[in-house]
Amino acid sequence: MPDSGSYNKMTKKAAIYDPYLDTLGGGERYCLSVAEILLKNGYSVDLFWSGDRSLISRAQDRFSLSIDKINIVPDIFHIHKERIDLALDGQELPKITSKIIPHKNIYQKAKSIFEKYQITKKYDLFFYLSDGSIPIIFSKTNILHVQVPFLPKRSPLQILTDNIKLFLFKIIICNSEFTSRFTQSHLKTNKFILYPPVDIQKFSSSDKKSDIILSVGRFDNILNAKKQDVLINSFSKLSPKNPGWKLILAGGSLEKPENNSYLKHLRYISKNLPVEFLINPDFTTLKNTYSASKIYWHAAGYGVDENINPQNTEHFGITVVEAMSSGLVPIVVAKGGLPEIISDGKNGYLWSTTAELIAKTNLLIASPKIQKNMSQDALLSCEKFSKENFEKKLLSIIN
Secondary structure (H helix, E strand, O other): OOOHHHOOOOOEEEEEEOOOHHHOOHHHHHHHHHHHHHHHOOEEEEEEOOOOOOHHHHHHHHHOOOOOOOEEEOOOOOOOOHHHHHHHOOOOHHHHHHHHOOOOOHHHHHHHHHHHHHHHOOOOEEEEEOOOOOOOOOOOEEEEEEOOOOOOOOOHHHHHHHHHHHHHOOEEEEOOHHHHHOOOOOOOOOEEEOOOOEOHHHOOOOOOOOOEEEEEOOOOOOOOOOOHHHHHHHHHHHHHHOOOOEEEEEEOOOOOHHHOHHHHHHHHHOOOOOEEEEEOOOHHHHHHHHHHOOEEEEOOOOOOOOOOOHHHOOOOOHHHHHHHHOOOEEEEEOOOOHHHOOOEOOOEEEEOOHHHHHHHHHHHHHOHHHHHHHHHHHHHHHHHHEHHHHHHHHHHHHO
16 A cells, blocks of 8 residues: 555545544444445545454445545554453553553653644544543644543543643544543533434435344444343344244344354353344344344443442444445434434334334334334435535535
8 A cells, every 4th residue: 555655645534543442333433434425426536454454444344435545654652452341440541541551650651642733733634532631742723532421530630631631632522422522521621413424325214124223233242242141132032922023133243253252142141042143234234134134132331330430331323324224214212312313103103112122122022014014214314424425514614
């Protein structure tokens, strides 16, 4: 790939940083969609990443993005993935930083800041996905993207330091009203809500749908775990009264499936049930599965007190919008950012208890007319989350 210095001086330069890029989750789709839009609009885009470079081709397959012209440059931030877990345990972020990027003295800290200045000052735009901390970067326009509603414990001095750093940032972009609400106390600057982009034009609803309940989410228990075990247990109570229906669980696994202990547990508890697993499906397989299904289940945030641990809920819900654009009726947990997508009883259902999940599912199965009407409402209401709307708003924010 060409290095960033090979571009004409008139080309606008942008940079993207996401410390959790290799998870290829919703936040990664968000950041790489920003990259795609910037490339489309005349920017050269550098991605700060020192991991496996095959990530770009895997992301293109997973998310159906056109980002082959992105440049990969060395990661100057070196934020370890453990950092998010430490932050969620309530440890102070400066202490976390010292564990992961040890600075022996003030000279080394100053040297690190100077190196970042030398590297980042050449960019016209820097889009940075926050891991809960505020970075020091020096591009012409710095945008901090907050994907997770962190509630870190900070001393008054740390809050002051963070707000001083925020002078380097033109704006903060949050992925939902829910996320924004939890940043009010410690991130005080201009905030915009920019819902994640969903390429709804690439999804379609089939006239020949099957009796399938679908759930899409990664197979792990980090952060906002998708809680497929809750869904399997609920389906075990629903299935005997609804013969012919099956549950499909689709999602990614960072580990090899045979080494993923949570996935092995899910397979074990679903034995003798009509439950099917789609592990690391490509975009076409996932799209076809959406198209063939009737009902969408989502359990992230179940059992969580969102006022104490907001990070453990679904902060938006991209897969819910994908399901809606494929004609499915979503039944999702009434927490996090999900109520910003679903109006209970109109374009889907919200639930708080598994008994409520089962009852509302039974109602849909028994009432094809209600299911059809809700499906049509879902198709109409998902338009506001389209990729086209995302691009227009992103460019208006940048400009």
